[in-house]
Amino acid sequence: MIHHYITKYEESGKRYAESWIQINILGMCFCFSRRRIKISEVTE
8 A cells, every 4th residue: 555644743942844655565664755844933
């Protein structure tokens, strides 16, 4: 099966969003096309 995941998290006081594609074949997981971006703080 092919799955697309995206998650947001905070690390060392900085916020990030990360996404990846995961393929599950015969009980094994393969991740590729992994991308992480920093989310900028919005100030008003």
